[in-house]
Amino acid sequence: MLINYRNICKSYDGKQILNGVNLFIDTSSDNRDVLLRGPSGVGKTTFLRIIAGLETPDSGSCEVTMGEAARGGSGLRVGMVFQENRLIDELSAVSNVCCISSSISVERARAALRAVLPEDSLDKPVKELSGGMKRRVAIVRAILPASDILIMDEPFTGLDIETRERVIRYIMENKGSRPLLIASHETEGLPKMRELLLN
């Protein structure tokens, strides 16, 4: 699969946020993972939101080619970690992962969460979990469903170094062949990947 974003521009209230951003990803290549870099306020989140189909660029194009077929950017199935956790507070960690889709069984969610969370936290309402634990639930929720691309916006916020390393290991082991697009200020421990600098 080829994902090609060309000359993406976006402005808010007359202020240009993205100006001609290009991104090409060949999912069959070893170079498919991308680290989005740049100072705060440069448009990293906006660009990720455009890829996720939550924003429409003012100009530019997106083409996704799957074998012979080509389709627009909105056709991409996305697994996403938002800047905030966006979990359903009243539900447990397991239910937060399962409620996304009927294809995720309780057993599968539990097994995945066990890799990054202590067993006794899996059935508690997420509102009772710490910020770091919630973050890990959000990461598992992004990884588990079938998707074409994984998008993560500052996924390591609130994680200590040891947990971050564990989470990075979990992500890299479970993402399969899906390209990972990650915006993070905390790059320590991340495997070497292509960088896209926004400024």
Added chain:
Amino acid sequence: MKPDKNQYKSIAGKVIIILIWICIWQLLSILIHNKILLAGPVETLEALWRMILTGQYWKALTFSAARIIGGFCAGSAIGICLAWNAYRVKLTEDFLNPLISVLKAIPVASFVIILLIWAGNKMLSFYVSALIVMPVLYLNTLSGLKASDVKLLEMAKVFRMSMWRQVRYIYIPGIRPVLRSAFQAALGMAWKSGVAAEVIGQPLGSVGNGLYQSKIYLETADLFAWTITIIVASFLIERLLLKVIGRGLLLKEKTV
């Protein structure tokens, strides 16, 4: 769970207050000394007991309760469905706005008379209750839906959550508090308007008809007895329905 000491105290306090009011009522009836103007609590209870022992009383209660609860359920269902439609399609909201404003402004008596002409008196309380309840549920549900967590809805969009799952995990928990108070308010209004409709429309064998007969024969004790019946029935049915509705709205995790 057993009530604790403080709960017992609170219940006892409420009972004492009610007893004081009943004493005031009894004193007033003694002072006025006219059973037509003000029947006392003793006469009222006697009248109630006399009525309870007749089959007619239970028939009337069943007749009215079935229609009023039916109207409440129908009005609620229509209000919620229309609110969902209006939330999804702005044009529906714009289209319904004038109708809802008119329904809110029309006095119950006008409704009753119009519906009496259109539909007769047999099902009058059903239609009136439904028409009174519908705008309440519509407006509250719509405002609850509009206040849904946008961030969670974006999450649902990204993960392509089915509409059913969005309703279950995002919309219903969001509107639950609004809906609960709307149901409570609407149920009280359904009873009041339903009985008022029966008093005007006079369907035979209804609570409203019983009330009217008491008025005609100047049986103030019977009038009070019917009023107590309505209050108690409304209270009990409200408790029961809110429990059922509350259960329906609850997010049961085990069924994920």
